[in-house]
Amino acid sequence: MSEPETDAEGTDEAVSSPTPGSNIAGASGPESGPLIEEPIIQSKDISVFYGDEQALQEITMDIPEKQVTALIGPSGCGKSTFLRCVNRMNDLITSARVEGELYFGGKNVYDDDVDPVALRRKIGMVFQQPNPFPKSIRDNVAYGLDIQEFDGDVDARVEEALKGAALWDEVKDQLDESGLELSGGQQQRLCIARAIAPDPEVVLMDEPASALDPVATSQIEDLIADISEEYTVIIVTHNMQQAARISDKTGVFLTGGELVEFDDTQKIFENPDHQRVEDYITGKFG
Numbered sequence: 001m002s003e004p005e006t007d008a009e010g011t012d013e014a015v016s017s018p019t020p021g022s023n024i025a026g027a028s029g030p031e032s033g034p035l036i037e038e039p040i041i042q043s044k045d046i047s048v049f050y051g052d053e054q055a056l057q058e059i060t061m062d063i064p065e066k067q068v069t070a071l072i073g074p075s076g077c078g079k080s081t082f083l084r085c086v087n088r089m090n091d092l093i094t095s096a097r098v099e100g101e102l103y104f105g106g107k108n109v110y111d112d113d114v115d116p117v118a119l120r121r122k123i124g125m126v127f128q129q130p131n132p133f134p135k136s137i138r139d140n141v142a143y144g145l146d147i148q149e150f151d152g153d154v155d156a157r158v159e160e161a162l163k164g165a166a167l168w169d170e171v172k173d174q175l176d177e178s179g180l181e182l183s184g185g186q187q188q189r190l191c192i193a194r195a196i197a198p199d200p201e202v203v204l205m206d207e208p209a210s211a212l213d214p215v216a217t218s219q220i221e222d223l224i225a226d227i228s229e230e231y232t233v234i235i236v237t238h239n240m241q242q243a244a245r246i247s248d249k250t251g252v253f254l255t256g257g258e259l260v261e262f263d264d265t266q267k268i269f270e271n272p273d274h275q276r277v278e279d280y281i282t283g284k285f286g
């Protein structure tokens with residue numbers, strides 16, 4: 001797919017759904033899906049193939065704004081693949097091919113006039129392994145601002161992002177020291193600060209706490225709850241208790257790249273519609 005020079009800044013123009021009626025209960029999403037009046041992300045029949053292998057099967061899901069949506073399911077069921085569809089990171093995998101539509105603020109991110117780099121400014125990402133750059137703490141956070149040639153007060157934005165990532169108090173006197181000197185949990189919060197510094201609308205998190213100890217994990221979970229007041233968070237996690245603790249909505253993917261159920265987290269964990277989901281949640285398989 002071509003990547004023309006125009007960017008995705010215009011996504012805000014088309015705030016209404018491109019498919020009127022998609023928010024009518026039962027008209028979109030898995031049959032048990034919740035009614036979401038103002039989804040920020042709408043996935044419509046998204047399928048992904050790696051070469052001839054299909055990794056995702058026609059995923060349809062409306063993701064609400066400024067809430068936490070957790071994606072859970074056994075290894076290899078396509079959770080990370082779906083996450084990478086949202087900000088077109090799959091574009092970077094040569095064998096990957098995406099079919100279907102994925103709307104962000106009403107704009108299909110796979111339209112030819114969307115610039116993936118500009119899209120990723122609006123949809124930041126945090127990975128499993130903390131991956132700060134071998135740069136100072138300040139420069140790590142300012143990285144995205146430099147790329148977008150931000151002409152405001154960089155130091156103020158760095159401070160704001162570090163506060164937003166609950167790291168400021170721990171690092172405010174060492175902003176010129178390397179980000180690599182921090183503990184694993186601090187490094188992950190630094191990566192979250194880096195992700196939110198350009199003021200995105202959505203933050204994607206791919207198992208952000210799985211490499212951390214319980215204390216650092218708990219700090220990240222608290223942080224996710226805080227940042228979801230300002231940003232939409234979509235998190236892939238293997239930890240079902242974590243999904244139950246921190247998310248508002250949960251999507252359950254199962255083997256073969258199928259989204260079996262998507263609903264309010266409480267419903268998924270207490271009274272899922274599908275036996276396969278109940279079996280997975282209760283540990284009978286997966």
Ligand SMILES: Nc1ncnc2c1ncn2[C@@H]1O[C@H](COP(=O)(O)OP(=O)(O)OP(=O)(O)O)[C@@H](O)[C@H]1O
Pocket residue numbers: 050055073074075076077078079080081082093095238
């Ligand atoms: N870059 C790639 N090239 C080829 N196949 C891939 C690639 N990435 C993922 N796959 C395949 O796509 C399927 C879905 O993988 P994906 O990583 O999205 O699943 P997942 O649910 O996130 O798994 P995990 O929980 O183990 O991270 C798997 O069969 C995987 O082997």
